[in-house]
Every structure is written in C-alpha cells, then in structure tokens.
Amino acid sequence: MREFFADPQGTREQLLAATYRALRTHGYAELSLQTIGEEFPKSTSLIYHHYESKDELVLDCLDAMLDQLENSIANDTENPHAAILAFLEMVHAPPENPSYQFMRALTEMRGQASYDPVFAKRFDRADQVMQAQLTTTIEAGVQQGMFETHDPDQTAKHLYTLLTGAVVRRASTEMTDYLDMVQHTAETLLSTDFSTLCKSNQE
Amino acid sequence: MREFFADPQGTREQLLAATYRALRTHGYAELSLQTIGEEFPKSTSLIYHHYESKDELVLDCLDAMLDQLENSIANDTENPHAAILAFLEMVHAPPENPSYQFMRALTEMRGQASYDPVFAKRFDRADQVMQAQLTTTIEAGVQQGMFETHDPDQTAKHLYTLLTGAVVRRASTEMTDYLDMVQHTAETLLSTDFSTLCKSNQE
Numbered sequence: 001m002r003e004f005f006a007d008p009q010g011t012r013e014q015l016l017a018a019t020y021r022a023l024r025t026h027g028y029a030e031l032s033l034q035t036i037g038e039e040f041p042k043s044t045s046l047i048y049h050h051y052e053s054k055d056e057l058v059l060d061c062l063d064a065m066l067d068q069l070e071n072s073i074a075n076d077t078e079n080p081h082a083a084i085l086a087f088l089e090m091v092h093a094p095p096e097n098p099s100y101q102f103m104r105a106l107t108e109m110r111g112q113a114s115y116d117p118v119f120a121k122r123f124d125r126a127d128q129v130m131q132a133q134l135t136t137t138i139e140a141g142v143q144q145g146m147f148e149t150h151d152p153d154q155t156a157k158h159l160y161t162l163l164t165g166a167v168v169r170r171a172s173t174e175m176t177d178y179l180d181m182v183q184h185t186a187e188t189l190l191s192t193d194f195s196t197l198c199k200s201n202q203e
Numbered sequence: 204m205r206e207f208f209a210d211p212q213g214t215r216e217q218l219l220a221a222t223y224r225a226l227r228t229h230g231y232a233e234l235s236l237q238t239i240g241e242e243f244p245k246s247t248s249l250i251y252h253h254y255e256s257k258d259e260l261v262l263d264c265l266d267a268m269l270d271q272l273e274n275s276i277a278n279d280t281e282n283p284h285a286a287i288l289a290f291l292e293m294v295h296a297p298p299e300n301p302s303y304q305f306m307r308a309l310t311e312m313r314g315q316a317s318y319d320p321v322f323a324k325r326f327d328r329a330d331q332v333m334q335a336q337l338t339t340t341i342e343a344g345v346q347q348g349m350f351e352t353h354d355p356d357q358t359a360k361h362l363y364t365l366l367t368g369a370v371v372r373r374a375s376t377e378m379t380d381y382l383d384m385v386q387h388t389a390e391t392l393l394s395t396d397f398s399t400l401c402k403s404n405q406e
Contacts, residue, residue: 027318104317111314113375114307115230124376157381158365158388165368172316173327178360185361
C-alpha cells in the first residue's frame with residue numbers, strides 16, 4: 001500500500017498523520033478529536049487551536065492524502081509493474097494489516113459520501129485522480145513494452161471500478177473467493193503475469 | 204431493478220415494505236421509526252408493538268429482501284438475458300429514480316457493515332446469494348446457446364464485483380464515465396450484445 005504521511009514535517013502534517021492513523025484504527029463514526037489526540041505526539045490543546053470539529057480535520061486529512069496521490073504520479077511511470085502490483089496488493093491484506101483497516105475506513109466514508117456532498121466531493125476527486133494516475137501508469141507500461149493493452153483509459157476504468165468493488169466487499173463481508181479473479185483480470189487486461197513480475201521485483 | 208415488496212400481504216410485510224421505501228428515501232442514518240411510520244398505511248403504534256428499535260426493523264427488512272432474492276432464482280433461469288440486463292440496469296439509474304436511491308442506501312449500509320458485524324453478516328449472505336444466482340443465470344444462458352462464456356462462476360464473480368464497484372462509485376461521486384465500460388465488459392464476458400437483446404426484449 002502507498003504510505004501516506006510517511007515522514008510528517010511540522011505540527012500540521014503531524015496532526016494530519018495522527019488523523020490518518022486514528023481513522024484507520026477507529027473508523028470515521030467512532031473518531032473524535034480525543035482519539036486523534038492519542039495518536040498526536042504533541043499537546044492535544046494544539047488540535048483545538050487549529051480545528052473546530054473532527055469533520056474539518058478529516059476533510060483536511062483527505063485533501064492532503066489526495067495531494068500526495070497526485071504528486072506520486074511521476075514515481076508510478078518509472079516502474080509501472082511495481083505500481084500496478086502495489087495497487088492490487090491492498091485488497092489481499094489480512095485483517096490485522098493497516099491496509100485492511102484503511103479499506104474499512106474508506107468504505108465507511110464512501111457510505112458517508114452517499115448522503116453528504118462535502119464527502120462526495122472528495123471521492124469525486126479521489127476517483128478522478130486514481131483513474132488518471134492508473135491510465136498514465138498503464139500508458140508508461142505500454143511504451144516500455146511491459147503491458148499489451150490497446151486502450152489504457154478503458155483498462156484503468158475497469159481495474160479501478162473492479163478494485164473499488166473488491167475493497168468494499170472485503171470491508172463489509174468475510175468473503176474472499178473473488179480475489180483470485182481480480183488478480184487474473186488484471187493479468188488478462190494488461191497481458192502480463194503479475195506473479196512473475198512480483199518475483200522479479202523482489203530479486 | 205428487481206421490485207422488492209411489490210405486493211405486501213398482511214401487517215408484517217406492509218411494515219417491511221414501508222421500511223424499504225423509507226430507507227430508499229432517507230438513507231439509514233436519517234431513518235427512524237417515525238419516518239418509517241410515514242410510509243406505513245396502518246397505525247404507527249403497531250410498529251412499536253412489533254419492534255423495539257430501527258435496527259431490528261432494518262435487519263428484518265434486509266433478511267426479507269434476501270429471502271425474496273433467493274426465491275427469484277427460478278425466474279432468472281427462464282430468461283437469462285433479461286435477468287442480466289435487469290442486473291446491469293440499476294447502475295445507470297438517474298438520481299430521481301428509486302434504483303439510484305436504493306444504491307445510495309446500499310452504499311451507506313456497506314459503510315455501516317465495515318464496522319458492524321450484524322450488518323456485515325447480511326452483506327455476506329447478500330453477496331453469496333447474488334453471486335450464486337448470477338452463476339445459475341449465466342449457466343442457463345450458456346445451455347440455451349445465449350451466452351458463450353466458458354466459466355460461468357468466474358464471470359459471475361467478475362460481473363458482481365464490478366457492479367458493486369460501480370454502484371458504490373455512482374452513490375458516492377458524480378462521475379459516470381466508467382458506465383459504458385461496465386456494459387462493454389458484460390458484453391465481452393458473455394459475448395452477447397446487450398443493446399440488441401434490450402431491443403428484442405422490448406419488441
């Protein structure tokens with residue numbers, strides 16, 4: 001999984017990193033300025049100095065995550081198969097893994113977005129950024145002779161919608177029998193064996 | 204879309220039908236025994252006589268919907284292409300359509316299920332029923348020479364996960380640029396032109 005807020009600099013970034021960790025651990029509904037404070041290395045009073053509500057802080061955190069996603073496009077074109085692998089990896093995470101916790105928080109906030117336009121706006125941006133980024137990654141892979149798809153844009157839409165479905169199913173059920181299909185579909189769409197690529201990346 | 208509680212018989216079914224309609228209109232978080240009462244043709248006091256909380260009523264409603272889904276399998280094997288079309292149709296619904304409202308309520312409850320095992324249990328059953336039903340429908344279509352897929356089980360998993368992603372994206376964003384891909388994928392997986400089938404069904 002992409003690591004958000006890997007090296008937070010300064011109070012604001014540390015606060016957003018704390019929000020991200022608290023969101024993963026507790027989910028959105030159970031989140032409070034207090035639970036965020038428990039993940040924050042500095043005084044909790046600083047939180048109340050900068051933010052009036054948990055929603056304000058969560059939305060700021062989502063915006064910062066989207067900024068980080070947008071800025072990571074360059075990396076994804078340098079190593080397209082590693083990028084696709086990282087994209088697919090999240091959905092296989094076991095329950096104790098931070099990626100699994102992140103899938104649950106994402107699914108809960110998608111639910112929130114279905115009736116709350118302020119959250120819907122973030123998922124609109126997230127989906128646009130992710131689809132565009134996947135398209136760019138796939139195009140780079142085709143140019144480098146790594147992938148064979150003839151339509152990177154449609155392939156990106158397909159993979160992203162399929163992965164969204166798999167994330168939501170992982171978070172809201174205990175079923176996992178569709179995960180092999182997700183991997184197989186990615187391999188068929190890109191005509192590339194990701195298990196082999198996975199090994200060659202590790203070597 | 205499949206019509207749930209189309210012809211409710213007796214007080215219990217009328218109450219579950221009212222819950223389903225109220226859920227579509229208000230969503231889960233904003234639902235109350237009072238808003239359900241507004242959709243119920245009989246006295247609201249009857250609701251309090253049968254149920255102690257909205258959750259109890261919502262879960263009973265979800266269970267009844269799953270029962271109806273399970274019992275509708277026979278219909279789906281009589282006319283496989285109509286069944287697949289109905290399955291794909293929901294995701295194209297405009298915002299004023301009951302199917303769109305249903306997608307939003309479903310997405311909100313998936314979010315609820317990501318932290319609530321009682322809801323997760325229902326989505327587990329829903330996903331198992333839907334995947335099994337899709338597989339049966341596709342197998343029937345292959346036997347009738349209508350579909351060409353060699354692996355109905357994988358095709359069902361693919362279509363159901365893709366549609367789950369599309370439902371959640373429709374409910375939580377304003378984007379629609381992936382919808383043609385969903386239709387095209389169904390056609391490719393089943394090697395059948397659904398726009399033609401759609402017309403021939405209407406004739």
